[in-house]
Amino acid sequence: MSVPHKLVEVRDLKMHFPIRGGLLQRVVGAVKAVDGVSFDIYQGETLGLVGESGCGKSTCGRALLRLYEVTGGSILIEGKDIAEVNAEELRQMRPTMQMVFQDPQASLNPRMSVANIIAEPLDEHMKLSKSERQARIAELMDQVGLNRDFANRYPHEFSGGQRQRIGIARALALNPKFIVCDEPIAALDVSIQAQVVNLLEDLQDRLGLTYLFISHDLSMVRHIATRVAVMYLGKIVELAPRAALYSTPQHPYTQALLSAVPDPDPAIAANRHRQILTGDVPSPANPPKGCNFNTRCPKVMEICRQKDPEFREVSPGCFAACHLLNDDQNNKPGRVT
Amino acid sequence: MTEPVRANTAVVPPQPVRVAPAPRSQWWGVWDQFRTHKGALAGLGFFVFILLAVTLGPLLWTIDPTFIDIRARNQGPSLAHPFGTDQLGRDTLARMISGGRTSVSVGLMAMVLSLILGTLVGVLAGYFKRLDGLLMRFTDLFLALPLLPLLLVIILLFRDPLRAAFGPETGIFILIVGVIGITSWMQTARIVRGDVLALKEREFVLAARSIGTPNRRMITRHILPNVLSPIMVSATLGIANAIITESALSFLGLGFPSDFPTWGRLLFDSTDYLQQYPERVMWPGLAISLTVLSVNYIGDGLRDALDPRIRGR
Numbered sequence: 248m249s250v251p252h253k254l255v256e257v258r259d260l261k262m263h264f265p266i267r268g269g270l271l272q273r274v275v276g277a278v279k280a281v282d283g284v285s286f287d288i289y290q291g292e293t294l295g296l297v298g299e300s301g302c303g304k305s306t307c308g309r310a311l312l313r314l315y316e317v318t319g320g321s322i323l324i325e326g327k328d329i330a331e332v333n334a335e336e337l338r339q340m341r342p343t344m345q346m347v348f349q350d351p352q353a354s355l356n357p358r359m360s361v362a363n364i365i366a367e368p369l370d371e372h373m374k375l376s377k378s379e380r381q382a383r384i385a386e387l388m389d390q391v392g393l394n395r396d397f398a399n400r401y402p403h404e405f406s407g408g409q410r411q412r413i414g415i416a417r418a419l420a421l422n423p424k425f426i427v428c429d430e431p432i433a434a435l436d437v438s439i440q441a442q443v444v445n446l447l448e449d450l451q452d453r454l455g456l457t458y459l460f461i462s463h464d465l466s467m468v469r470h471i472a473t474r475v476a477v478m479y480l481g482k483i484v485e486l487a488p489r490a491a492l493y494s495t496p497q498h499p500y501t502q503a504l505l506s507a508v509p510d511p512d513p514a515i516a517a518n519r520h521r522q523i524l525t526g527d528v529p530s531p532a533n534p535p536k537g538c539n540f541n542t543r544c545p546k547v548m549e550i551c552r553q554k555d556p557e558f559r560e561v562s563p564g565c566f567a568a569c570h571l572l573n574d575d576q577n578n579k580p581g582r583v584t
Numbered sequence: 585m586t587e588p589v590r591a592n593t594a595v596v597p598p599q600p601v602r603v604a605p606a607p608r609s610q611w612w613g614v615w616d617q618f619r620t621h622k623g624a625l626a627g628l629g630f631f632v633f634i635l636l637a638v639t640l641g642p643l644l645w646t647i648d649p650t651f652i653d654i655r656a657r658n659q660g661p662s663l664a665h666p667f668g669t670d671q672l673g674r675d676t677l678a679r680m681i682s683g684g685r686t687s688v689s690v691g692l693m694a695m696v697l698s699l700i701l702g703t704l705v706g707v708l709a710g711y712f713k714r715l716d717g718l719l720m721r722f723t724d725l726f727l728a729l730p731l732l733p734l735l736l737v738i739i740l741l742f743r744d745p746l747r748a749a750f751g752p753e754t755g756i757f758i759l760i761v762g763v764i765g766i767t768s769w770m771q772t773a774r775i776v777r778g779d780v781l782a783l784k785e786r787e788f789v790l791a792a793r794s795i796g797t798p799n800r801r802m803i804t805r806h807i808l809p810n811v812l813s814p815i816m817v818s819a820t821l822g823i824a825n826a827i828i829t830e831s832a833l834s835f836l837g838l839g840f841p842s843d844f845p846t847w848g849r850l851l852f853d854s855t856d857y858l859q860q861y862p863e864r865v866m867w868p869g870l871a872i873s874l875t876v877l878s879v880n881y882i883g884d885g886l887r888d889a890l891d892p893r894i895r896g897r
Contacts, residue, residue, distance in 0.1 A: 337796070338796040338798070342796075345794065345795070350787055353787040354787040354788050356792075356806050357892060358810055367805075368795045371796055371801075372795075401892035417791070
């Protein structure tokens with residue numbers, strides 16, 4: 248990775264869902280699921296996107312493929328703004344970006360055979376003869392480690408891990424460059440999780456894929472991601488290379504999140520200081536004034552309640568949004584340089 | 585699919601590259617499952633028998649259903665008249681055959697019409713949010729109309745122009761099929777809309793959107809196959825409903841002309857003689873109920889057979 252090439256550039260992405268109320272169903276507010284998110288994804292890397300449930304990570308992933316009409320901001324994929332293009336251009340761009348879904352049971356049409364599911368993108372975007380289509384299906388099934396003889400079976404006949412492989416094969420069908428993995432392992436049991444993650448890594452090596460890996464499993468993200476972004480209440484609070492993020496978390500939220508990761512060694516686990524956040528996540532329909540995290544932050548200051556911290560580069564490659572890390576503040580807890 | 589086992593080869597040749605098995609048409613699977621449903625198979629057998637009887641029957645049983653033999657009136661079953669004769673001496677078997685042709689075709693056509701209308705309205709209302717309110721209020725409007733007075737008005741208004749345009753029998757056939765069709769699609773539409781609303785939010789629809797499947801293929805590929813079960817059920821109930829509505833119309837004297845036999849008309853005519861000749865009510869009654877029952881069984885079997893989750897169990 249000598250010259251990192253930006254495959255995806257997201258700037259100030261906003262995804263608000265209107266809340267309707269009253270007799271006439273007028274818009275009375277908005278759920279700010281994603282509220283001003285900016286990041287880049289480089290060619291060939293895996294960007295992990297972590298956060299607690301409801302923080303907007305799935306919405307962010309779906310907005311990236313424009314499965315929702317975004318409220319604001321721009322999403323450049325290979326230099327084209329996907330948030331702006333019209334329906335036909337969008338259709339032309341679909342092959343470059345695909346998605347793997349969370350629930351493999353729900354993301355496969357129960358009435359279609361595996362061959363037809365995998366071939367759906369082929370039918371939509373390529374004109375293949377019958378035998379070419381068959382060959383491509385077989386190739387894809389080999390790639391994800393499915394037995395070719397299962398091509399005529401239906402999704403309900405497979406286990407969770409196999410279903411997820413079908414979903415991955417479908418995502419790979421058009422040779423995409425960029426795949427959004429929306430919690431692809433959350434619905435699988437632990438032994439299968441490892442298989443699927445290894446498969447994803449394998450495919451990345453072989454096909455040079457770029458992933459946005461959405462997960463709430465911090466250890467899994469540590470395993471697969473090149474860089475990690477932490478989201479809280481619709482905003483990215485910290486984005487850093489994996490090693491830096493896990494060893495020296497900058498943002499108080501990241502610190503709290505990492506302290507919650509269980510340690511397999513009981514000796515270490517017993518002596519560990521867990522930082523427990525109090526209170527609940529505020530409603531995304533009515534976020535607090537100032538920093539989104541100020542209601543729960545253990546190191547909250549006066550300025551946090553007034554001003555929203557800027558998301559900026561605090562050290563090379565590391566971005567964070569916190570007043571503690573601004574240069575005029577000299578008390579930098581948790582910062583080891 | 586099974587490879588011959590080569591047990592004694594010392595040097596195992598590398599496994600030949602197998603291509604994926606050719607896609608077996610899913611209709612074979614459907615048929616295999618359908619065959620395991622005894623009731624459906626019996627229903628299909630009976631329905632085919634009825635269809636053959638009403639289409640090929642007149643070739644074998646050549647008595648004219650309108651031929652009046654006044655001396656042979658009110659006869660019981662005999663070799664010359666296996667089902668007996670009516671009060672004018674017309675052969676009941678011949679009238680059953682000719683009446684069945686009308687009744688079954690009215691049933692099928694009206695069912696198809698109401699199914700198309702209902703599915704179309706239901707899918708459009710469920711899938712396109714913008715059309716939902718409009719189409720559903722339209723459905724409510726139809727549901728709220730009092731059916732029988734509406735039928736009377738429609739028939740009074742359109743009977744004569746249609747008769748003039750297509751001849752008395754075809755004209756009234758079109759009229760009755762149309763009338764039954766456009767007054768019975770609402771249930772289907774409501775059921776289909778509900779299912780489409782739920783399906784639309786499923787992840788596989790989102791997955792298809794991320795692939796770039798356009799709306800029309802989204803509907804035909806993902807939505808319609810998954811709402812097939814409720815459609816099948818309302819289809820089978822629809823046939824029964826149409827046959828019975830046609831009987832009711834004939835019963836009220838609003839259907840086909842009085843000398844034109846249908847099962848409903850036969851039933852109507854026989855009720856006058858219910859006390860003297862009860863068997864005369866039985867034949868059309870039996871034909872109607874058995875046809876309806878067989879169609880319901882077929883629908884039941886078909887619904888199971890079309891669902892891959894049930895198939896192969």
